[in-house]
Amino acid sequence: AAGVIQSPRHLIKEKRETATLKCYPIPRHDTVYWYQQGPGQDPQFLISFYEKMQSDKGSIPDRFSAQQFSDYHSELNMSSLELGDSALYFCASSFGTGGSEAFFGQGTRLTVV
Amino acid sequence: EDQVTQSPEALRLQEGESSSLNCSYTVSGLRGLFWYRQDPGKGPEFLFTLYSAGEEKEKERLKATLTKKESFLHITAPKPEDSATYLCAVQEGAGSYQLTFGKGTKLSVIP
Numbered sequence: 129a130a131g132v133i134q135s136p137r138h139l140i141k142e143k144r145e146t147a148t149l150k151c152y153p154i155p156r157h158d159t160v161y162w163y164q165q166g167p168g169q170d171p172q173f174l175i176s177f178y179e180k181m182q183s184d185k186g187s188i189p190d191r192f193s194a195q196q197f198s199d200y201h202s203e204l205n206m207s208s209l210e211l212g213d214s215a216l217y218f219c220a221s222s223f224g225t226g227g228s229e230a231f232f233g234q235g236t237r238l239t240v241v
Numbered sequence: 242e243d244q245v246t247q248s249p250e251a252l253r254l255q256e257g258e259s260s261s262l263n264c265s266y267t268v269s270g271l272r273g274l275f276w277y278r279q280d281p282g283k284g285p286e287f288l289f290t291l292y293s294a295g296e297e298k299e300k301e302r303l304k305a306t307l308t309k310k311e312s313f314l315h316i317t318a319p320k321p322e323d324s325a326t327y328l329c330a331v332q333e334g335a336g337s338y339q340l341t342f343g344k345g346t347k348l349s350v351i352p
Contacts, residue, residue: 132284161340170344170345171328171340173340173341184337184338186339218284218285220284229287231287232277234284237282
């Protein structure tokens with residue numbers, strides 16, 4: 129069965145650079161979520177989109193922005209990167225509004241040096 | 242105050258030794274409680290969703306139950322391949338999309 133696809137899998141950036149993470153949800157899923165997981169930490173919710181509109185917002189820094197496109201894929205744009213942004217970034221997708229099962233991708237490991 | 246608390250933080254079991262993991266939550270208006278399994282460096286793998294007190298779900302050696310204040314993940318006769326971190330997450334209130342995770346229970350099953 130098709131799963132959530134994230135790219136790239138690994139990314140190394142320098143401080144103050146910009147990064148773009150991409151997420152392709154499971155076919156027919158219309159909701160996308162972004163989470164950040166630091167080393168040894170639990171996933172922290174950043175933002176979600178339902179039918180291409182922002183549906184919920186968590187602890188996403190102002191330096192980050194995201195959007196969901198007409199084909200339902202999503203991109204997380206991260207600017208002015210800081211060392212503390214180094215983490216695993218997960219995308220998840222589900223069908224319909226909140227309350228349904230969210231399936232996670234394998235993540236993008238971002239390292240800021 | 243943490244909304245989701247998992248215990249124990251770590252658990253070592255002998256192969257075949259059954260046990261339970263606990264997830265207690267303090268959110269009001271629970272929309273759903275989710276269990277995930279996570280291997281190091283990998284994305285959380287969906288296991289179960291529970292919506293109302295008294296609900297139970299099973300999958301192979303795992304069984305999840307839900308009360309008004311907590312959920313249990315029972316592991317029957319575990320195998321070494323069950324070793325992973327088990328995460329509990331809650332979704333709160335109408336219109337909420339975010340999952341709030343607990344810090345997980347790291348399970349090690351020794352052959």
